[in-house]
Every structure is written in structure tokens, then in C-alpha cells.
Amino acid sequence: MGNEKHDKESVKGINIADVTICEATAQMLKKAEKDGVETAFHRADSMKACPIGADSACCKHCAMGPCRLSSKDPYGKVGVCGATIDTIQARNFSRMVASGAAAHTDHGMSMLDLFREVVNDEIEDYKIKDPMKLEQVAAELGIEVQGRSVKDIAIDLYHELERTYVQIEGEIPFVKRVPEKTLETWRKHGIVPRGAMREIMELMHRTHMGVDQHYENLTNQCSRTALADGWGGSMVATEISDILFGTPTPIKADVNMGCLDEKQVNIIIHGHEPNLFESMIASVNDPELIKEAKDAGAEGINLLGMCCSGAEVLSRHGIPHAGNFMSTEAVLVTGAVDAMGVDVQCIKQGLVKVAECYGTKVFTTNPRCRIEGAEHIAFEERYPRNCTDAIVRMGIIRYKHRDKPIEIPRIKNAGIHGFSHEYINYMLGGVFRGSYTPLNENIINGRIRGVAGVVGCTNPRVRQDWVHVELVKELIRNDVLVVQTGCSQIALAKAGLCTPEAAILAGNGLAEVCETVGMPPVLGLGSCVDNSRILIACSEMVKTGGLGHSIADLPVAGAAPEWMSEKAISIGQYFVASGVFTVFGVTFPIVENTKFHKLLFEGLEQLGLGKWGFTADPYQMAKMMIEHIDKKRKALGIDKTRERVLMDMAARQKLGMA
Numbered sequence: 001m002g003n004e005k006h007d008k009e010s011v012k013g014i015n016i017a018d019v020t021i022c023e024a025t026a027q028m029l030k031k032a033e034k035d036g037v038e039t040a041f042h043r044a045d046s047m048k049a050c051p052i053g054a055d056s057a058c059c060k061h062c063a064m065g066p067c068r069l070s071s072k073d074p075y076g077k078v079g080v081c082g083a084t085i086d087t088i089q090a091r092n093f094s095r096m097v098a099s100g101a102a103a104h105t106d107h108g109m110s111m112l113d114l115f116r117e118v119v120n121d122e123i124e125d126y127k128i129k130d131p132m133k134l135e136q137v138a139a140e141l142g143i144e145v146q147g148r149s150v151k152d153i154a155i156d157l158y159h160e161l162e163r164t165y166v167q168i169e170g171e172i173p174f175v176k177r178v179p180e181k182t183l184e185t186w187r188k189h190g191i192v193p194r195g196a197m198r199e200i201m202e203l204m205h206r207t208h209m210g211v212d213q214h215y216e217n218l219t220n221q222c223s224r225t226a227l228a229d230g231w232g233g234s235m236v237a238t239e240i241s242d243i244l245f246g247t248p249t250p251i252k253a254d255v256n257m258g259c260l261d262e263k264q265v266n267i268i269i270h271g272h273e274p275n276l277f278e279s280m281i282a283s284v285n286d287p288e289l290i291k292e293a294k295d296a297g298a299e300g301i302n303l304l305g306m307c308c309s310g311a312e313v314l315s316r317h318g319i320p321h322a323g324n325f326m327s328t329e330a331v332l333v334t335g336a337v338d339a340m341g342v343d344v345q346c347i348k349q350g351l352v353k354v355a356e357c358y359g360t361k362v363f364t365t366n367p368r369c370r371i372e373g374a375e376h377i378a379f380e381e382r383y384p385r386n387c388t389d390a391i392v393r394m395g396i397i398r399y400k401h402r403d404k405p406i407e408i409p410r411i412k413n414a415g416i417h418g419f420s421h422e423y424i425n426y427m428l429g430g431v432f433r434g435s436y437t438p439l440n441e442n443i444i445n446g447r448i449r450g451v452a453g454v455v456g457c458t459n460p461r462v463r464q465d466w467v468h469v470e471l472v473k474e475l476i477r478n479d480v481l482v483v484q485t486g487c488s489q490i491a492l493a494k495a496g497l498c499t500p501e502a503a504i505l506a507g508n509g510l511a512e513v514c515e516t517v518g519m520p521p522v523l524g525l526g527s528c529v530d531n532s533r534i535l536i537a538c539s540e541m542v543k544t545g546g547l548g549h550s551i552a553d554l555p556v557a558g559a560a561p562e563w564m565s566e567k568a569i570s571i572g573q574y575f576v577a578s579g580v581f582t583v584f585g586v587t588f589p590i591v592e593n594t595k596f597h598k599l600l601f602e603g604l605e606q607l608g609l610g611k612w613g614f615t616a617d618p619y620q621m622a623k624m625m626i627e628h629i630d631k632k633r634k635a636l637g638i639d640k641t642r643e644r645v646l647m648d649m650a651a652r653q654k655l656g657m658a
């Protein structure tokens with residue numbers, strides 16, 4: 001590449017087929033090695049994970065340590081202060097939850113800040129796009145909506161939702177959505193969140209050296225904090241984004257690197273907050289900027305998303321998506337990216353170095369995230385176009401001076417995205433009788449065995465996308481309807497499973513429902529904060545009736561098969577605390593055969609919550625989830641209907657019809 005920093009000899013080749021099933025990423029990894037460019041895949045190969053850290057068997061919470069305990073003999077010794085393996089693990093796990101919850105709640109708070117300024121007419125670039133959703137959310141929270149102006153309702157909603165973050169005592173507003181019996185269980189265990197700031201602060205305090213040294217007590221606060229994320233910070237982020245930018249409805253859109261266009265100025269936005277993206281959409285459609293791009297010789301400006309804000313605008317507006325977390329460096333290797341704008345979360349520092357090799361610039365935009373070597377163009381909500389227009393202009397300049405060979409993998413996958421829980425309601429129930437009744441009925445009659453949320457990241461410690469895809473295929477084959485968010489949704493979209501035609505891969509019962517409704521067996525709901533849509537869907541299923549009285553009664557399960565971030569741990573813990581069996585892949589940061597492990601994997605369920613599960617194998621994961629779903633079906637007394645369906649299937653197979 002003519003760049004001394006990237007000496008071809010310095011990049012040790014990896015077996016590309018072992019690290020990804022994404023063909024576009026594989027093609028770019030091959031090119032990266034040829035160009036002498038290193039990626040996270042290469043670094044993961046050369047840097048083995050620390051086994052003690054991977055098991056959370058070490059503590060560096062004070063300067064008497066760091067203390068390392070043994071995973072092989074966890075009770076063989078204690079830390080200098082006397083902390084046991086259970087205390088050390090529970091503290092480390094809790095801090096992951098605190099950090100993950102902080103990320104989501106800070107994102108949600110930014111959305112709420114934006115909402116306040118829009119409502120107060122201090123920002124002109126954004127408006128309330130979905131007043132119906134505003135009214136619906138406000139009414140749910142007990143705010144009077146009849147005969148009131150949008151502005152008055154919005155002001156009241158702002159003040160109500162602010163409690164999610166700053167409230168000192170009481171319960172956060174969205175607990176009004178929690179099924180009564182689930183809420184009763186939370187109250188019994190003292191885990192109803194007060195306000196996110198308080199819960200995160202208390203958890204950080206309790207995990208300080210010499211404070212909470214009982215793993216059970218720590219786990220309680222861990223659940224409370226995680227619930228402040230799921231039913232608080234994340235839910236507010238989702239709802240405010242819908243109110244400001246529109247509630248998603250199904251839309252056809254393309255994913256994968258083939259969405260790049262050599263003849264256009266390619267701009268990628270990668271991160272998590274939708275406002276940067278919304279303004280970028282305005283910028284790339286500005287006739288003046290389009291003219292500037294054309295004057296530079298381009299056919300136009302091509303905007304693409306990556307990671308979660310990409311998944312959000314894919315769902316909301318059908319903006320093409322270039323790839324998930326483990327493709328963010330690979331996409332730069334195409335040489336076709338003229339500018340990459342990032343905001344917060346999951347932005348690898350390594351992007352800057354890869355970008356540099358191909359003459360691409362990475363622009364940070366958020367005051368919370370600066371990266372050494374990246375140019376910072378501040379995104380100010382009151383004048384957002386100053387930032388997004390500048391990024392487009394920088395992209396146009398780069399287009400004009402492209403001097404590196406371009407290679408774009410010719411792979412593009414169409415799919416249907418944008419299944420908000422409101423739309424699932426409408427889709428299954430129809431416009432006049434929108435409800436979850438048909439979903440519940442199909443679960444009760446056994447056509448749909450249960451519902452699984454498959455979400456989360458990709459991780460270079462496992463073969464990119466493979467665990468997601470194999471797990472989901474196995475689930476739908478067994479009549480489990482799959483809902484998805486984040487990077488997992490993109491993995492399945494690339495595998496072609498987000499199309500109604502993919503129903504052919506589903507079991508007979510699920511396929512029949514998909515064909516009747518015209519929906520894919522895999523429903524993409526958006527970004528990681530949009531996991532809150534899954535919580536709401538679970539809640540609606542309970543309230544609709546026939547499937548028990550709490551979320552823990554539902555035949556549902558969750559999985560993050562290739563997780564990597566602390567946000568994923570927070571998400572996992574809020575699903576578990578909400579009553580869902582949640583299985584993680586890759587690795588689980590806890591030593592087996594310890595009391596803390598037993599609590600997470602068995603004890604919490606006995607308290608009326610959900611429980612954790614772990615396996616790195618997708619087939620085993622599917623088996624565990626299906627067994628759990630069947631266990632719940634049995635408890636609900638609906639296992640017989642399912643048996644009948646299975647018999648019908650067997651009978652059909654016997655007749656050579658299936």
C-alpha cells in the first residue's frame with residue numbers, strides 16, 4: 001500500500017474460513033492480508049484471552065491486589081482482603097452490568113435531552129414525526145391526552161420519563177408495562193428500579209473494595225440495575241426515537257458490502273444514536289451536496305449504516321446496511337468508503353489505522369468518543385447539519401482524490417426489516433383487531449412452539465455469524481419464531497433469512513403462519529436498545545392471556561450467541577431478571593461449580609425470575625432453548641396440542657408429503 005506502517009511481513013495470515021462465514025468479510029480479509037493490513041481477527045488470533053480474566057477469577061479493586069484465584073480450585077484461596085471467589089465474580093459481573101446499563105441509559109438520556117429541546121422549539125432540525133405513538137406512550141403512563149396539544153402532551157411525557165434516570169425513590173415509569181405478577185416478584189425481592197443513575201451509582205458503590213461481600217445481595221442490585229436499563233434507559237431510547245423519527249413498519253432493504261457503489265461517494269455511519277444518522281440522511285439528500293458530489297465526478301452520494309444505528313435506520317427507513325460489528329474494519333479494506341462517521345459504542349480503535357491505509361477518514365462526532373488519529377467534527381444537536389454536511393464534503397474530497405484500488409464484494413442480500421412490536425400486533429391481528437391474540441393462539445395450538453430472541457454482537461473469538469445463523473436455522477426448523485436485534489439481525493439478513501421465502505426453512509407449523517401472514521420466520525426489530533421491544537412483546541403476550549401470568553411463564557427464550565460487550569451482559573441480566581431463560585455463547589465470565597454460578601444458572605429461576613445458560617455450540621444452544629420452551633408449554637398445559645402437531649407432521653412424513 002506504500003505505507004510503511006503496514007509492512008506485509010508483519011501481518012500473520014489466519015485461516016479465514018475458520019473466522020467468518022461472511023463471504024464479503026472473508027474476501028476483504030484476504031485483501032487485507034495481501035495489503036499488509038491487520039484487523040481484529042488477526043489480533044484475536046495472536047492474543048490469546050487471559051484464562052483467569054475470562055473466568056472473572058481476578059480482582060483489581062484495590063492496591064492490596066491484584067489478586068488472582070484459580071478457576072481449577074476456586075475455593076483454594078481468597079484475595080488479600082479475604083474476598084472469596086463468589087464475591088470477586090459477583091463484583092466483576094456486576095461491574096459489567098453497571099457499565100452496559102450506563103451505556104444504554106446514557107444513550108437514552110441523550111435521546112430524552114434531544115426530545116426536550118425539540119419540544120421546547122430549541123432544535124429545528126427534528127420534529128415529532130409520530131404523534132400517535134407519543135399519545136399512546138403518554139396514555140400508557142397515565143398522562144391525559146384527550147383534547148390536548150401535541151406539545152402539552154410531549155412536555156408532560158418528558159417530565160415523566162426523566163424520572164427513569166434521576167428519580168431517587170419510587171419506581172421508574174415503564175414498570176406500568178410490566179405484567180402484574182412479574183412486578184410482584186420484583187417487589188418481593190426489592191429489585192424494582194428507582195432511577196437509573198441511582199441504581200448504577202449504588203452498584204458501583206457496592207462493588208467497591210470492602211462493601212457488599214455477599215454474592216446474593218450483590219446479584220439483587222445487579223438485577224435492579226439491569227432492569228433500569230431494559231425497562232428504563234433502553235426503553236426510553238426506543239420510544240423517543242420512534243416518536244421523533246417514526247415507528248418502524250416493514251420495509252424492504254439490502255444488506256452487505258455489495259451495497260457500496262464504486263461510482264458514488266460512499267458514506268458510512270457506524271454507532272448507536274439515531275440523530276447523527278437522521279441528519280446524515282438529510283445531508284445526503286441535499287441537492288447542493290449532491291451537485292457537489294456530481295461536480296466531483298460521482299454519480300451521487302450513497303449512505304450506508306453499520307452496527308446498531310445502522311440496524312435502526314435499516315428498520316426505520318430501509319437505509320442499506322454494510323455489515324455488523326466484525327465487518328467494520330473489513331469494509332474499509334474495500335477502499336470504497338469515502339468517509340466513516342462514528343458516534344458511540346462498539347467503535348474499534350483499530351478502525352483508524354485500517355482507514356489510514358486506504359486513504360479513508362474516520363470522523364468522531366460525539367463528545368463522549370474521541371479516538372487518537374481520528375478527526376473530530378462535533379455534532380451539535382442545535383446545528384446537526386454543520387457536522388453531517390462537513391463529513392459529506394470530506395467524503396466528496398476523498399472521492400475526488402481516490403488513489404487506492406477498489407474492490408467491492410458483489411454480495412447484496414435483500415430482506416424485510418422493521419418489525420416494531422406495534423407492527424407485530426397489527427400484522428397478526430389486523431388493522432381493526434390489532435392484538436397479540438393470534439400469536440398467543442398459534443402458540444397455544446402449537447403451530448408456533450414458542451418465541452426466541454436472538455440478539456447481540458459478533459466476536460472474533462468465534463466464527464463470525466456462524467453461531468447466529470446455525471442457531472436461528474435450528475430454532476425455526478423447530479417452529480420457534482425468532483425475533484432479532486443488533487448485529488445478530490444483520491448476520492441473519494446476510495444469510496437470507498429475513499425474507500418471507502425463508503419460511504421454507506421453518507417447521508410446518510411456523511411456515512404455515514408465515515405463509516398466511518406473509519412474514520419472514522425471523523423478525524428484525526432494530527438496534528440493541530430495541531431489545532426493549534422484545535420486553536414489551538413479552539409483556540403483551542402475558543396480558544393477552546392464555547400463556548400464564550408472568551413473563552417467566554411464557555414459552556420464550558433468549559440468546560446472544562456471539563456476544564462481546566458489557567452491554568450484552570446487562571441485556572442478558574435484564575432478560576433473566578424479567579423471567580427469560582437466556583443463553584450466551586463464546587464464553588461465560590464465571591467459574592463453574594461456584595455458588596455464584598449456581599445462583600445465576602439455577603437459583604434465580606427458583607426465585608421466580610429467569611436463569612442464565614451457556615454453551616458455545618449453536619445446536620446445543622437451540623436444544624437448551626427448545627427444551628426450556630417445551631418445559632414452559634408443559635407447565636401451561638399446552639404440550640398436548642404440540643404433540644398433536646408433531647404427530648401430524650410424522651404422519652405426513654410417513655406419507656411422503658413432508
Ligand code: SF4
Pocket residue numbers: 059060061062063064065066067079080081082083088209210
Ligand atoms: Fe484483592 Fe480484595 Fe483488593 Fe480485590 S479488593 S484486589 S480481592 S485485596
Ligand code: MSK
Pocket residue numbers: 307308324325345346455456457458485486487488527528564565567568
Ligand atoms: S452494535 S453491542 S456489537 S450488537 Fe449494538 Fe453490535 Fe453488540 Fe455492538
